Amino acid sequence: MTSEMPAIPWHKTRKADTRQPLTPDALVEAGIRVLDREGLEGVTMRRVAQELGTGPASLYAHVSGKDELLELMLERVSGEIRLPARPEPERWKEQIKEVCREAQRVYTAHRDITVVSLGGIQLGPNKLRVAEFVVGLLLSAGIPRQVAAFALDGLGQLIDSDAYEASLYTTKIAAGVDVDAYFDGVRDYLARLPEERFPLLRDMAETMVHGDGDERFEFKVEVFLRGLESYIER
Amino acid sequence: MTSEMPAIPWHKTRKADTRQPLTPDALVEAGIRVLDREGLEGVTMRRVAQELGTGPASLYAHVSGKDELLELMLERVSGEIRLPARPEPERWKEQIKEVCREAQRVYTAHRDITVVSLGGIQLGPNKLRVAEFVVGLLLSAGIPRQVAAFALDGLGQLIDSDAYEASLYTTKIAAGVDVDAYFDGVRDYLARLPEERFPLLRDMAETMVHGDGDERFEFKVEVFLRGLESYIER
DNA sequence: CGCGGGGGCGAACGCTGTTCGTTCTCGGTT
DNA sequence: AACCGAGAACGAACAGCGTTCGCCCCCGCG
Numbered sequence A, B: 001m002t003s004e005m006p007a008i009p010w011h012k013t014r015k016a017d018t019r020q021p022l023t024p025d026a027l028v029e030a031g032i033r034v035l036d037r038e039g040l041e042g043v044t045m046r047r048v049a050q051e052l053g054t055g056p057a058s059l060y061a062h063v064s065g066k067d068e069l070l071e072l073m074l075e076r077v078s079g080e081i082r083l084p085a086r087p088e089p090e091r092w093k094e095q096i097k098e099v100c101r102e103a104q105r106v107y108t109a110h111r112d113i114t115v116v117s118l119g120g121i122q123l124g125p126n127k128l129r130v131a132e133f134v135v136g137l138l139l140s141a142g143i144p145r146q147v148a149a150f151a152l153d154g155l156g157q158l159i160d161s162d163a164y165e166a167s168l169y170t171t172k173i174a175a176g177v178d179v180d181a182y183f184d185g186v187r188d189y190l191a192r193l194p195e196e197r198f199p200l201l202r203d204m205a206e207t208m209v210h211g212d213g214d215e216r217f218e219f220k221v222e223v224f225l226r227g228l229e230s231y232i233e234r
Numbered sequence C: 001c002g003c004g005g006g007g008g009c010g011a012a013c014g015c016t017g018t019t020c021g022t023t024c025t026c027g028g029t030t
Numbered sequence D: 001a002a003c004c005g006a007g008a009a010c011g012a013a014c015a016g017c018g019t020t021c022g023c024c025c026c027c028g029c030g
Helices: A024-038 A045-051 A056-061 A066-078 A089-109 A114-118 A125-140 A145-174 A179-191 A199-203 A213-229 B024-038 B045-051 B056-061 B066-078 B089-109 B114-118 B125-140 B145-174 B179-191 B199-203 B213-229
Strands: none
Touching (some): A024 A066, A045 A056, A045 A066, A066 A089, A066 A125, A089 A125, A089 A213, A114 B145, A125 A145, A125 B199, A145 A179, A145 A213, A145 B114, A145 B145, A213 B145, B024 B045, B066 B114, B066 B125, B089 B145, B089 B213, B125 B145, B145 B213, B179 B199
């Protein structure tokens, strides 16, 4: 073991420059690293600060608070959503589905980040980029402007709540919970409901728990798009 | 000011019996009182205990933890949802809309309680009661079983995320935020987006912020139901 | 009459987001 | 070249969170 030497006094004591110099971007990246590793509830100011080798108070010079940090993280993640090379109006339904799948994939890849999305309107450029593409596709399909505007809302909600649900299960799996057994339990519970009050749910127990998350999501988007189709002006 | 008298020693000092004797039901009711008054973030174990004139540790004899308390509260609230007297298959779309409106009304009346709903499958009798009614309506309309099962999911997500969003705005209003001015700000922001990247959103600024929450909700449900209609077997 | 068990609860633990006040650093101005 | 002030960095602290521990008391059963 080497013995401790006193610092040479005329050497400026300078901490290792290895760590990046604490910019808003560095905060966002550190936050996302923590998010991916431990989920949204693990993203605390202390944890993020630790990731950057500092204390929580230091973060407030670059970010107004935790809420702003989370919104910046969401915006960054939204940037990972890849859009089709160009809109193809004749394939509008299929392309919108592609965007939905892609958004769901990206959000789910970052645990439960979508909770932030449920908390308000997001106006960052990366989210708007996706919205611009989708709304263009809807308009080109002949869907009225007001319908297209509302539809953007609806699709966003479907994506967000689905991604959130999906992330809960992946978190459960990561925590060692047997999700298959859980759904088996749900099915058995439904199948044993009192016949006089819940005849249908009881009978449909198997149907209710059928299908994985992707299949259910795909279906819901398809239903919504079929509904939109009925608004097309001819 | 009346001076304090010492307690008469042979009188059993008995705290006012007015407060109910701490049952799970009493916890749930106290929790909902706090929820209605201060919103979900105000529902802390300490706050609920205080509402019952005791300390937080006392709650754990009746409830396994905060999560269970919240789920019990959600179940209780779900009991307030009133269903039509009887299903009328020929009016299935209108009746499902009525149920959605009613559910949205009830949930929104209890602030942001729906956040709990987003956190997992709820199997309490009150929630199942609504599900049984809706699924019966769908089946009677000729919608295939698997479609009906998935649709239940989709409608639930629409209701939950919409009620959550609506509660955020009522909370903002209660906090003195001018929501109209907020939306004006959003519209102006959209209208000033760079033309070359966001021509459509820029142009649709007015359309995007048009309509209140109820109108948007109504529309989304209508779209989803039209989509479901296309699955009816003849 | 005795006693066991469970509800009630004060205190504490280890967290959280945020603020305060101090120290440090560094670029621009005398 | 000397100085100075603005902003970044940050240690410490505050108020509050969910939950647990350990003790007291009281009720009901044997």
